[in-house]
Amino acid sequence: MFNAVFSQLILVLTLIKIFFNLKGEIMRKSLFMVLSSILLIVGGQAAFSGGHSVTLDDVKARGNLLCGVSTGAPGFATIDDSGKDVGFDVDYCRALAAAIFGDPMAVKFVGLTSAVRFTALAAGEVDILARNTTWTYSRDTDLKQTFLGVNYYDGQGFMVKKDLGVNSTLELDGATVCIQVGTTTELNLADYFKENGMSYEPVPTADNAESQQQYLAGACDTYTTDASALHGTRVNLENPDDHLVLPEIISKEPLGPLVRHGDDNWADIGRWVLNALIIAEEKGITQSNIDSWKDTKDAEIHRLLGTGDDDILAMVGLPKNAMYNAIKAGGNYGEIFENNLGATSGINIERGVNASWTKGGILYSPPFR
């Protein structure tokens, strides 16, 4: 590594020296043109090489996927007692790794705090960011990210003690609210209360854990954050039944994986692995029954699992059975949800809007064709 840096430095220094030793403006200009065209060629390769992803090549050459996850978000990403990465976002990355390599373990998880997540992605420290990140306009455009879809529809909710006697957020006029400073939830809270002509007194906290402590200590009547986190917290309170997560959701927080701008083929791969997991649930393909679909008449399932004649996954540079491996890794979307956020996980979040469109939710994947 040292040698590589050093030799590049030498190269750059030599070029600069040549550049300034050249006689005449024209020579300098033409050399500048040559240099910049070399740069353009190198850079252009990334942009104009159709049907073939540079990131995918890098990942394959490296032998593993670098996936940015949260350093700790209940249900989404954490480390279990044995030191293994677990969570909803973690399982998505394992599916992606399985699609590329056939091995769900061929992925390295890089824990990222919210402060460094976007720069880490932009600087190439991770190939993909699956870090319960809300898809917003400015993140999509200004930060130059490509969101691959929504893997969880979250929203901001409120938790109150039952003996407060409140059953709706509209009854919270004049309440003290524990709120994490510097987050979008702070702005949502202000907007919502203003909109409904109510007043509140904020009790600022640094993170969810502090909010919880303040709330339990009685410093605030209610505390607010993403509903998924509220459910996870409530289950582990001393008496969960004394607390209530109010039914209203006051903001849209569509969470999803994202990649850098500039490699659309890589974005396609990530997007369609997510879609494949959603379609698998729709079609009833599970981790355990995935091998029993060979004789189905459904052509889409054959295309998805690579059991048919046409190999449409070659278009993105994946093996024919990539989606089979992805689903086999941690199950379909529903199974992943159940294991990390649903009843099996102990967090007990209901599917709600995150159910498939066939079951009354809004999860809807474009057809795999």
Added chain:
Amino acid sequence: MSKLAFVQKNKIPPSPAPISEVGVIGWLKQNLFSSWFNTLLTLLSIYFLFIILKDFIPWAWGGHWDTKSLRECLDLNPDVACFSVLTARWKQLLFGLYPAEEYWRPTVTFILLIFSIIPILFPKFFRFFWFSIIYPGLAIWLLWGGSIWSVGIVYIGFFLGVLLFILLLRNITKNMVIAGISSILFVILFFIFFSNYLVKILDIIIPISLPPVESLKMGGFTLSLIVGITGIVASFPIGILLALGRQSNLPIIKMICVGFIEFIRGVPLITLLFVASVLLNYFLPPGTNFDIVLRVIIMVTLFSAAYMAEVIRGGLAGLPLGQHEASASLGLTYWQSQRLVIMPQALKISIPGIVNTFIGLFKDTTLVSIISLRDPVGLASTIRADQTWNGIYWELYVAIGLMFFVVCFGMSQYSQYLERKLKTDK
């Protein structure tokens, strides 16, 4: 009247001090109840201690140690601590995500650390100083693994450089500068052209290697110690040089040192850490994998070196000008007078400040959790994100606080020992 005159011939033995002035009661009276104000303060302190301990002791003493989850703790008895999280996670808090079968490596590294600092801390073991020199390489190899030669080559390179320097000086030239520059050139050329091949050859002849462990896996208290101790050891000499540079008569050196110190002191550590973690990647050629832990260590070292320089400058300023003049009049060169006269005195004066900086640096290592490294504080939030332990708060922080207290208190105790030992005045 005069007939009754009496002269005591022998000395009256001293009678024991009244019971109220000695022993426990005497100590109490002198230290805690010497005036009404002190009595008031004592009673207030006892009251506050009581308030804290009356809740804390039953909470900690009756704590659960062997439940499987926080839920289980709460169902058993919600009013006491749930230390089970420590039972389940103490290995992670100590070693981070280091592979379990390799835990012996950081352990051995830190045991050897004690042996390597003893020759520095206690002068009578100074003959083992060679171990202190070998230790950094050994520690890097043990912690990160890989071939022993990829670390050993650094030692070989510098050893050859020193050897060349001595040989040149003995046989060819008397000029220190020429000998120095040519041996430095030799070392640079060695590392650019020969080291890679030599490592490969040595690997074939004597293959000694450990399974490599990447920085991503480093965490817990091990990470704090790696960053803290490397920062402390490296920042001290840099700090001395910066302090001397700032006082130098050579304007360029002085300007560089002042600029560096003032720049670093004007920027918060967390900003430097962000630069190390995210900004640096934009400047490096794509594909270079500049180790994140190394980047952090460099930043922490530079940061603390700037502070160290100012502390030592304080010590230098505390010396009378006569000391400089006296050593100069003895015919000592600049470096001789620094080494023999100025530094020993200046450093002695600065001990409290130096240790202060060390302790501050060690505690600042917890800031790395903000740039996603898994130090104990970062791990605490990761552990809380596991639904099994979601909601645990005090238990983790009490344990982490204790770990830091032990190390920082140790440093402070050593500095007090050093001050007593070096006390030559009075």
